[in-house]
Amino acid sequence: MPHLAVEDLRASYGALEVLRGISFSVEKGELVALVGPSGSGKSTVLRVLMALNPPSSGRVQIDDISIDYGKSGSVRAARDRMAVVFQQYNLFQNMNVMDNVTLAPRKIKKWPVAEVEENARALLAKVGLTDKHDAYPDELSGGQQQRVAIARALALKPEILLLDEVTSALDPELVNEVLDTIGELAADGMTMILVSHEMGFVREVASRVIMMDAGEIIETGTPAELFDAPKSQRAKQFFSKVLRH
Amino acid sequence: MERILEQIPRFFTFRNMELLLEAAGMTLAITSVGCIIGFGLAFVLVYLRQTPGKWAAPLRFLCIAYVEIFRRIPFLVVIYLVLFFIQAFIADASLFTIAVIAICTYAIAYTAEIIRGGLESVPREQVEAARAMNLSRFQTTTQIVLPQAWPVIIPPAIAFAVSFIKDTALVSQIGVFELTFRGKELNNQGYSGILVFGTIAMCYFAISYPLTRYGQHLETRLATSRGRRSARKLRRT
Ligand SMILES: Nc1ncnc2c1ncn2[C@@H]1O[C@H](COP(=O)(O)OP(=O)(O)OP(=O)(O)O)[C@@H](O)[C@H]1O
Ligand SMILES: [Mg+2]
Numbered sequence: 001m002p003h004l005a006v007e008d009l010r011a012s013y014g015a016l017e018v019l020r021g022i023s024f025s026v027e028k029g030e031l032v033a034l035v036g037p038s039g040s041g042k043s044t045v046l047r048v049l050m051a052l053n054p055p056s057s058g059r060v061q062i063d064d065i066s067i068d069y070g071k072s073g074s075v076r077a078a079r080d081r082m083a084v085v086f087q088q089y090n091l092f093q094n095m096n097v098m099d100n101v102t103l104a105p106r107k108i109k110k111w112p113v114a115e116v117e118e119n120a121r122a123l124l125a126k127v128g129l130t131d132k133h134d135a136y137p138d139e140l141s142g143g144q145q146q147r148v149a150i151a152r153a154l155a156l157k158p159e160i161l162l163l164d165e166v167t168s169a170l171d172p173e174l175v176n177e178v179l180d181t182i183g184e185l186a187a188d189g190m191t192m193i194l195v196s197h198e199m200g201f202v203r204e205v206a207s208r209v210i211m212m213d214a215g216e217i218i219e220t221g222t223p224a225e226l227f228d229a230p231k232s233q234r235a236k237q238f239f240s241k242v243l244r245h
Numbered sequence: 246m247e248r249i250l251e252q253i254p255r256f257f258t259f260r261n262m263e264l265l266l267e268a269a270g271m272t273l274a275i276t277s278v279g280c281i282i283g284f285g286l287a288f289v290l291v292y293l294r295q296t297p298g299k300w301a302a303p304l305r306f307l308c309i310a311y312v313e314i315f316r317r318i319p320f321l322v323v324i325y326l327v328l329f330f331i332q333a334f335i336a337d338a339s340l341f342t343i344a345v346i347a348i349c350t351y352a353i354a355y356t357a358e359i360i361r362g363g364l365e366s367v368p369r370e371q372v373e374a375a376r377a378m379n380l381s382r383f384q385t386t387t388q389i390v391l392p393q394a395w396p397v398i399i400p401p402a403i404a405f406a407v408s409f410i411k412d413t414a415l416v417s418q419i420g421v422f423e424l425t426f427r428g429k430e431l432n433n434q435g436y437s438g439i440l441v442f443g444t445i446a447m448c449y450f451a452i453s454y455p456l457t458r459y460g461q462h463l464e465t466r467l468a469t470s471r472g473r474r475s476a477r478k479l480r481r482t
Contacts, residue, residue: 050377079379090374094392103388104378156378 003028003191009058011048018044020215029189033202036212042195046162050084051075083158087165089145091137098133101152123151127181143174150181161192199242211235249437256436268427269448276413279348280406287356315354321415323351328419344416356402363398364390396467403460410453424448
């Protein structure tokens, strides 16, 4: 049984159907990359999984638990098992780094404070921010903020980590520090769904690539299969544009 | 003019000044109590107004209707409405209570819009990040949104309360012993209207001006990021 199974997922913004029957699955420890042109619905997939947008139909299953996005208990269960990191970091501006990372583990998971803080310190060390515990988000660079956001997501000990273009708001010289962090997580066996335009990085770390266009999945395969020998016309066009080098 | 000059020593007696001070105290008391309670209730109203879901639609409608209606009624009419409404149920309600309730009723409608604007000024993405971590709507509001909304809410809320000090003159219409009422009384005792209401005007100015300046001071302090930070520190202690 796959760790996460998504079947015929549909979602709309008003009259505009932006997910038109998405099906895929993710195995434990896998890093699946979601790629595709702008507006193809990649962010929406992650937003629906996190119950930030309602699906209009479809099934989502985590292990043997089926998620009903219309029920608050079920939504809580989904959010309990998955964590998301956004393109714009979305750190809480009124809290310092440590509070950002420990808020939900303390208040929501209700884990012991000492344990939570120790874990937070370890995570911040892991993302290379040992000396920034007391800094506020507006005192950090974009790359540092994004690494705090990753630590904040990991502090919840999610089973699946969703990453939405976490490097695209960063200056080029800050991209690598964040990619390195994700690479280490992949090496540790973290299950991840990564939306990214960094094709070089995707080729390096992804076990599978899903290509979307206009709310549908066009093609799925290993990075080598998709990048080097795309089958469909739309995938060929897309990869020839993004893999110019 | 001569009459005024001749009245001055008789008017500025200790007794009359005491009466004016008392009346000024009343003006300040009904305004601040009414506005503070109104401000608190406005938070509740805004929170209810933002309740999501289909079942909450009538609730949202009521909240919006309250704000829209009371912002379009003259304050004097609100005062009479409250007066007759309260008297219909509690025969012996004090005029002070009625004045406070009237001010409160009106302040809710105005400050609700200020509060809503403040809450909406906090980036939606932070709210989503909080919700994705399973924080409840209430937790998200109190832990994430409100702390960042204060600097946006406080200055206009104070400005509203200060400008409302002068509007409370209208409650003299139902006989509350505040500044304007006392003025009319002194005027009826034969003191020159120019003298009496000139003094009353000075009193309103003396109350409002320092508060306005304080509001402006707070605004510049909250506007700077340093101020934001010290506001955060203040809240923690
Ligand atoms: N808040 C919104 N309201 C209305 N339409 C929206 C909204 N957000 C996204 N859309 C539309 O939904 C579609 C899918 O958007 P989505 O953000 O999922 O695309 P994406 O693949 O993540 O694109 P990008 O690479 O630019 O981030 C697009 O057509 C977009 O215009
Ligand atoms: Mg996107």
